[in-house]
Amino acid sequence: MLYFSRLKMILIWLAVAATVVLAAPNLFPASTLAKLPDWVPKRQMTLGLDLQGGSHILLRMDPNDLIKDRLQTTRDEIRTLLRDAKVGYTGLAGSGRTVQVRISDPAQIDAAKTALKPLTTPVAAGLFTGGSVQEMTLDDSEPGLLKFSVTDAGIKYRTSTALTQSIEVVERRVNELGTTEPIVQRQGDDRILVQVPGLQDPQRLKEILGQTAKLTFQLVDQSMPVQDALNGRPPAGSTVLYSQDDPPVPYLIENRVIVSGENLADAQATFNSQTNEPVVSFTFDSKGASRFGQATSQNVGKPFAIVLDNQVISAPVIREPILGGSGQISGNFTAQSANDLAVLLRAGALPATLTVIEERTVGPGLGQDSIHAGKVAGIIGSILVVAFMFVAYGFLGFLANVALAVHVAMIIALLSLLGATLTLPGIAGIVLTIGMAVDSNVLIYERIREERRSGRSVIQAIDTGFTKALATIVDSNVTALIATLVLFWIGTGPVKGFAITFAIGILTTVFTAFTFTRLLVSIWLRRARPKELPRAPVTFIPPGTKVPFMGIRRWTFALSTVLSILSVVLFMTVDINYGIDFKGGSLIEVQAKNGNADLADIRGRLTELNIGEVQVQQFGEPTDVLIRVGTQDGGENAEQTVIDKVRGELQDQYDFRRVEVVGPTVSGELAKQGTIAMLVALIGILVYVWFRFEWQFAVGAIIATVHDIVMTLGFFVITGLEFNQSSLAAILTIIGYSLNDTIVVYDRVREDLRKYKKMPLPHLLNNAINETLSRTTLTAVTTILALLALVLFGGEVIRSFTLAMLFGVVFGTYSSIFIAAPLLILFKLRPQAATADEEKPVNGGKAVAT
Numbered sequence: 138m139l140y141f142s143r144l145k146m147i148l149i150w151l152a153v154a155a156t157v158v159l160a161a162p163n164l165f166p167a168s169t170l171a172k173l174p175d176w177v178p179k180r181q182m183t184l185g186l187d188l189q190g191g192s193h194i195l196l197r198m199d200p201n202d203l204i205k206d207r208l209q210t211t212r213d214e215i216r217t218l219l220r221d222a223k224v225g226y227t228g229l230a231g232s233g234r235t236v237q238v239r240i241s242d243p244a245q246i247d248a249a250k251t252a253l254k255p256l257t258t259p260v261a262a263g264l265f266t267g268g269s270v271q272e273m274t275l276d277d278s279e280p281g282l283l284k285f286s287v288t289d290a291g292i293k294y295r296t297s298t299a300l301t302q303s304i305e306v307v308e309r310r311v312n313e314l315g316t317t318e319p320i321v322q323r324q325g326d327d328r329i330l331v332q333v334p335g336l337q338d339p340q341r342l343k344e345i346l347g348q349t350a351k352l353t354f355q356l357v358d359q360s361m362p363v364q365d366a367l368n369g370r371p372p373a374g375s376t377v378l379y380s381q382d383d384p385p386v387p388y389l390i391e392n393r394v395i396v397s398g399e400n401l402a403d404a405q406a407t408f409n410s411q412t413n414e415p416v417v418s419f420t421f422d423s424k425g426a427s428r429f430g431q432a433t434s435q436n437v438g439k440p441f442a443i444v445l446d447n448q449v450i451s452a453p454v455i456r457e458p459i460l461g462g463s464g465q466i467s468g469n470f471t472a473q474s475a476n477d478l479a480v481l482l483r484a485g486a487l488p489a490t491l492t493v494i495e496e497r498t499v500g501p502g503l504g505q506d507s508i509h510a511g512k513v514a515g516i517i518g519s520i521l522v523v524a525f526m527f528v529a530y531g532f533l534g535f536l537a538n539v540a541l542a543v544h545v546a547m548i549i550a551l552l553s554l555l556g557a558t559l560t561l562p563g564i565a566g567i568v569l570t571i572g573m574a575v576d577s578n579v580l581i582y583e584r585i586r587e588e589r590r591s592g593r594s595v596i597q598a599i600d601t602g603f604t605k606a607l608a609t610i611v612d613s614n615v616t617a618l619i620a621t622l623v624l625f626w627i628g629t630g631p632v633k634g635f636a637i638t639f640a641i642g643i644l645t646t647v648f649t650a651f652t653f654t655r656l657l658v659s660i661w662l663r664r665a666r667p668k669e670l671p672r673a674p675v676t677f678i679p680p681g682t683k684v685p686f687m688g689i690r691r692w693t694f695a696l697s698t699v700l701s702i703l704s705v706v707l708f709m710t711v712d713i714n715y716g717i718d719f720k721g722g723s724l725i726e727v728q729a730k731n732g733n734a735d736l737a738d739i740r741g742r743l744t745e746l747n748i749g750e751v752q753v754q755q756f757g758e759p760t761d762v763l764i765r766v767g768t769q770d771g772g773e774n775a776e777q778t779v780i781d782k783v784r785g786e787l788q789d790q791y792d793f794r795r796v797e798v799v800g801p802t803v804s805g806e807l808a809k810q811g812t813i814a815m816l817v818a819l820i821g822i823l824v825y826v827w828f829r830f831e832w833q834f835a836v837g838a839i840i841a842t843v844h845d846i847v848m849t850l851g852f853f854v855i856t857g858l859e860f861n862q863s864s865l866a867a868i869l870t871i872i873g874y875s876l877n878d879t880i881v882v883y884d885r886v887r888e889d890l891r892k893y894k895k896m897p898l899p900h901l902l903n904n905a906i907n908e909t910l911s912r913t914t915l916t917a918v919t920t921i922l923a924l925l926a927l928v929l930f931g932g933e934v935i936r937s938f939t940l941a942m943l944f945g946v947v948f949g950t951y952s953s954i955f956i957a958a959p960l961l962i963l964f965k966l967r968p969q970a971a972t973a974d975e976e977k978p979v980n981g982g983k984a985v986a987t
Contacts, residue, residue, distance in 0.1 A: 183559065
């Protein structure tokens with residue numbers, strides 16, 4: 138086990154060297170790396186939006202818009218097709234998902250069906266989906282009445298194609314803003330995710346993404362005064378639309394579109410040469426120029442309207458035919474609004490309205506503060522863990538610390554190589570893996586000490602220690618990895634970043650703690666040829682400790698039962714402090730520009746806005762304030778209106794450092810996903826433990842884990858900490874950690890079951906727990922040290938996450954000893970031994986009479 142061939146040693150050192158080379162660019166600024174030769178690796182970790190600032194916006198397409206447009210198109214097609222076929226009709230109307238028309242002459246029914254057959258002809262569903270889709274169905278059961286209905290498959294097809302088109306339009310709009318490396322991705326069947334790093338003005342982005350930008354040129358109907366149309370009923374084929382002025386001016390507009398935005402070739406923000414006011418100059422393509430020239434030639438002296446998203450921008454009079462294919466759109470524009478309109482027109486119109494259902498925006502200032510806090514917490518946590526390992530193991534601890542440095546470098550190198558995103562919880566994940574990575578080293582070293590105490594030589598003890606620890610290392614890391622993969626599946630944004638970092642840390646642990654540490658130890662053995670294991674400055678758990686844990690199991694069961702019931706009762710009767718991730722609403726972090734923040738003033742000013750429930754509290758420094766606004770009754774758009782109102786009220790005196798908005802749709806989904814995630818994680822772990830052990834072990838591990846989950850929920854209720862997606866990440870991580878601890882104990886129990894065939898089960902469990910007590914204690918201490926650094930120095934944003942983790946680690950250690958192990962007696966793992974006299978002392982592994 139300790140022998141390494143020359144090839145294997147070369148490969149291991151090459152892997153370490155590659156790790157250092159790939160991780161090194163993160164130590165230098167981009168400007169320095171740019172000066173290096175092209176062959177030098179320069180790829181750095183991608184910082185998440187919570188570290189570099191920027192906006193995360195989730196948009197949802199409204200299928201009702203598509204249905205409405207499809208019905209309008211169907212009515213136009215029916216009118217055209219029947220007119221061309223010279224078929225008389227009446228009662229052409231649409232409602233819901235159906236358009237109906239009555240054929241005047243029963244003798245023309247067949248001719249009408251033939252003329253309208255294109256409406257029900259299947260359309261190709263696309264190159265990749267294959268097959269065809271029938272968008273409309275015909276119902277002719279009532280004599281003389283033809284009903285055309287949009288099918289579910291047709292709606293799905295239209296939504297899919299519209300979403301693809303919308304993604305292209307959104308990409309063009311975002312790219313026109315000049316942002317760096319924006320991400321525009323499809324999510325599900327009706328959503329688009331937009332992430333724009335380093336964006337300074339998220340409000341402008343939302344305004345540009347929220348507009349459909351359907352531009353049309355239509356004639357103004359002068360057949361009656363607009364006021365008469367408002368008081369009575371507009372003429373057939375015309376609609377009253379309002380201008381963008383304040384107050385808005387009504388216009389009677391013909392429904393017929395002369396030219397639409399689809400015929401625009403270009404649009405640019407310019408200035409009027411006579412008035413020097415900002416305008417938008419446009420140019421039509423050849424088809425648009427021809428139709429616009431023809432329409433203006435036929436309507437000289439009449440006004441026409443330029444309409445954007447059913448609002449009249451301007452309505453000039455046609456003085457002369459416009460034959461050049463170009464013109465100007467004037468209105469009450471500023472330079473920026475003119476430029477934004479030009480951006481919208483160049484990018485094209487969206488096929489349907491996109492609604493912001495989730496927004497997470499972080500200012501660059503908060504991002505820098507988070508990076509600094511993460512660095513400080515990481516450095517302090519690393520120093521504490523490194524110092525502790527040296528104190529606990531001496532020179533062997535030094536070798537473990539070398540492996541730990543390679544472990545951290547490997548995480549950074551893989552994040553850089555894969556282009557994965559490092560988030561603030563991701564930094565917490567790195568710090569946490571620093572505490573947990575030494576767990577494998579502790580397992581190995583404690584096993585080595587144990588083998589040495591049993592009489593083996595130094596080399597034999599080390600070789601056997603590495604061999605026997607491998608299975609435990611694999612089992613404990615696989616269970617943690619299952620929970621992490623579930624977290625990656627349900628997580629979004631920073632939480633997903635934590636899952637990626639933590640998963641990489643779990644995988645690299647096996648290499649650095651087992652393979653690389655083993656190589657370092659083998660090199661030391663060959664060169665030093667030691668006669669004894671290195672002495673540790675401090676012994677935390679004396680060898681031969683025999684604590685009668687099973688003797689107090691009834692008390693610990695009773696204590697855990699009472700605490701669990703209390704936690705459940707509190708959870709059911711006291712409202713847990715759910716964050717906006719699960720109940721919807723808005724969260725805004727602001728920082729006073731001058732002096733300390735005035736909470737009473739902010740609370741009073743926001744209360745006057747009539748935006749519902751408002752909570753204002755200090756957040757960290759006296760200059761920082763956290764504002765929570767409850768979910769709005771008006772739906773997704775109402776949530777965005779709240780942000781606009783708060784920004785307008787406070788932006789003169791406060792900088793907006795962070796904005797999170799979660800609509801009711803997303804919050805309901807996150808709550809459902811969170812519940813499913815915990816169930817999937819528990820089932821996956823149950824299956825794995827059952828596969829590796831016996832059913833009693835699997836059920837015991839799950840009960841102990843559920844105990845830890847219930848305790849953590851009670852902790853959230855009692856402390857009032859906010860329960861959000863990061864808290865869910867903490868619980869899933871606690872599941873992994875608790876099981877890691879439980880598996881180590883269970884692995885030793887399984888080994889002792891094979892070794893001591895006759896030993897009563899309570900004695901065997903005491904023996905197994907005492908044998909692993911040093912490992913359990915040392916691992917808990919290293920993890921707690923890393924978490925304490927995060928709690929004290931990691932910043933307010935992740936404090937609830939790290940506090941929950943700290944609590945979970947303590948209770949996870951407790952449950953592994955006092956819950957998971959005694960349950961094996963309850964489940965009669967060894968029936969013939971479980972009822973034996975528990976008070977008989979054990980000597981040399983055999984029960985003897987007193």
